[in-house]
Amino acid sequence: MRGAPETMTVLRPKSAKEAVSLYAQDTGAMPLAGGTDFMVLWNIGLFNNRKILDLSGVRDWRKISATRTSVVIGALATHAEIRRHPLILKEFPLLAEACATIGAAQIQNRGTLGGNIANASPAGDTFPPLLVYEAVVHLVSARGKRELPISEVFAGVKRTTLLKGELIESVELPSLGKRPTRQIFRKVGMRLAQAISKTAAAGLLTLGKGGVVEDFRFSFGSIAQTAVRLTEAESLVVGKKLAPSVIDEACRLMERNVSPIDDIRSTREYRLEVSRNILRRFLEGNRT
Numbered sequence: 001m002r003g004a005p006e007t008m009t010v011l012r013p014k015s016a017k018e019a020v021s022l023y024a025q026d027t028g029a030m031p032l033a034g035g036t037d038f039m040v041l042w043n044i045g046l047f048n049n050r051k052i053l054d055l056s057g058v059r060d061w062r063k064i065s066a067t068r069t070s071v072v073i074g075a076l077a078t079h080a081e082i083r084r085h086p087l088i089l090k091e092f093p094l095l096a097e098a099c100a101t102i103g104a105a106q107i108q109n110r111g112t113l114g115g116n117i118a119n120a121s122p123a124g125d126t127f128p129p130l131l132v133y134e135a136v137v138h139l140v141s142a143r144g145k146r147e148l149p150i151s152e153v154f155a156g157v158k159r160t161t162l163l164k165g166e167l168i169e170s171v172e173l174p175s176l177g178k179r180p181t182r183q184i185f186r187k188v189g190m191r192l193a194q195a196i197s198k199t200a201a202a203g204l205l206t207l208g209k210g211g212v213v214e215d216f217r218f219s220f221g222s223i224a225q226t227a228v229r230l231t232e233a234e235s236l237v238v239g240k241k242l243a244p245s246v247i248d249e250a251c252r253l254m255e256r257n258v259s260p261i262d263d264i265r266s267t268r269e270y271r272l273e274v275s276r277n278i279l280r281r282f283l284e285g286n287r288t
């Protein structure tokens, strides 16, 4: 079946307040941001006879701004806006890099950060950076506001912990304080554009006196049901020097947090091998 627009009712709120109120009255309505995920399903008729909550008129949710201790990205900011924003480029370059790898120019110009999160694909490319930056997702509903660490947003493949009637308002990135000694975003796909990740990684490492690791955060997308932080490898590495035995053990521990699968894009073995190599080279201080 094809999408039949004449069967749909489009609600067009002009403010966040109106969007929340309309959604509270009809929690079965389908939020629409940039429409890049939405249109794929629309095209096969999945939204026929549905109400659509078009968020594009909520201008406040497009803004990217700084607070004293963080940068706040409105849910409707597009990947193109994020990848070019001076504050993001300076403070959170891994997110800018991730947004620059999403689809191609057309998708980046329409696709939004809020839509990427709400869609909750295991291959969402913004998630590894959001995890290492310990982003906080701001949600709003008629019941009020709620904050969720990004690590608590994903419940499984295409499933989130958002409650009925909740919309994503913004994503807050707390300032890092000290600049990391090393940082990486790496996406591995079939092509440079229009590629869904086989694996995607983001990492931050801060070295202190004598080469002892002060802070280490590393996450992968596409190799588990949701994007994941390597919690065990992180705990192992912090407080130690990056000796070969520590790096070997961190690479071994990585497997406790991931569960890559065979699918049309890649095999479990390839995903694991490439991901392990990315982690190893990052810990060894070798980007290539």
Ligand SMILES: Cc1cc2nc3c(=O)[nH]c(=O)nc-3n(C[C@H](O)[C@H](O)[C@H](O)COP(=O)(O)OP(=O)(O)OC[C@H]3O[C@@H](n4cnc5c(N)ncnc54)[C@H](O)[C@@H]3O)c2cc1C
Binding pocket: 030, 031, 032, 033, 034, 035, 036, 037, 038, 039, 040, 055, 075, 076, 101, 102, 103, 104, 107, 110, 111, 112, 113, 114, 115, 116, 117, 118, 119, 123, 124, 125, 126, 166, 167, 168, 169, 194, 195, 196, 197
């Ligand atoms: C050709 C193509 C290539 C792509 N390539 C990539 C890629 O490389 N990497 C990648 O990560 N993704 C990719 N995507 C997926 C998609 O572009 C992104 O997930 C995008 O960020 C979705 O944002 P959107 O604004 O278009 O969301 P929409 O399509 O408008 O919405 C997506 C979902 O989120 C919900 N939603 C949207 N906004 C909100 C909100 N504020 N609050 C609550 N729910 C909301 C909608 O109801 C819907 O369920 C690709 C898609 C296509 C079609």
